[in-house]
Amino acid sequence: MKLLIIEDEKRLSSSITSYLSKENFLCEVAYTASQADELLCLYEYDCIVLDITLPDGNGLSILESIRKQNREEGIIIVSAKHSLDDRLKGLDLGADDYLMKPFHMAELRSRLLAVIRRRHFSGNNRISLHEIDIDLHAKSISVYGKLIEATRKEFDLFLFLTANRNKVVSKSSIAEHISGDNAQLFNNFDFVYTHMKNLKKKLSDAGCRDYIKTVHGLGYKLEA
Known part of the structure; x- marks a missing residue:
């Protein structure tokens, strides 16, 4: 799950990022409003932690700008006010x-998990x-009650597909979701193909039908 932390207190933003990264969240940080605007123009997130000041x-x-654009990110305001x-x-204004x-x-x-559950999965754990x-x-x-040994990125990938089920998601959006800013460092999206191939094999080996379809020239779609 991909987060944007908009917080100018560097010690606090570092603490938030360190803690949530250990909880398998992918965190990106903006220390100013202008940095936040730039990142929001480039990427989408599951949830945003937003300081008022x-x-x-x-x-x-x-x-207000996010909600006027009808973006789907959950938003949690954190403030000393x-x-x-x-x-x-x-x-x-639309904060969750x-x-x-x-x-x-x-x-x-x-609270982050609660917001993500409500927005993408009808409040279910x-x-x-x-x-x-x-x-x-x-x-x-799990498939038929049997746990598969998915890596963190494989889990994030499948959760992203699930949140967008029956929609085509591009390789670039998948790359940004599972790797954040680091996606810009790759010359191609071969790493997306590798994660997808490994995930599909693990699901298949556990007896799962093939719900993840390749949409040639566009990306992937979870048909479920």
């Missing part, structure tokens, strides 16, 4: 949650697709 702008303006008016304004500083990282993680079962908390994939 930024050195070159107001986080609420970023929130304890004003009820700020909280209400953020929620009215509001967390006041200081906060425990474990609580942020739980477990997703069933025919013989496949996905556990968001355990970050595991």
Whole structure:
């Protein structure tokens, strides 16, 4: 799951990134409103952690812009401002949650998962697709009740396909989702093909039908 952390306090943003990376989130960081705008123009995210007070702008303006574009990212505001008016304004503008500083990282993680569940998986921790079962908390994939040994990137890849099931997703969007900014370092998307090939083999070896279809010239689609 891919996150954008918009937070100008570098110590806090580093702590958030360090903790959530260990929880298998892919984190990218913007320290200013302009950096956030640039990243949002280039990439899509599962969820955004947004500070209200930024050195070159107001986080609420970023929130308003995101919602006007009808983007699907979940948004959690984090702020040292304890004003009820700020909280209400953020929620009215389309934030999914509001967390006041200081906060425990474990609580942020739980709220992120809750937002992602609501937005993509109807609030469920477990997703069933025919013989496949996905556990968001355990970050595991099972076929006919048998756990497959998926890597972190394979799990993220399958979850991304599941969130976009019956839609064609391009190789570039998959690359950005599982590798973030690092995707720009690759000359091609062979690594996407490799992860996809390995994932499909593990699913097939466990007795799963082939739901992941290659759409030539475009990308992949999970038909389920």
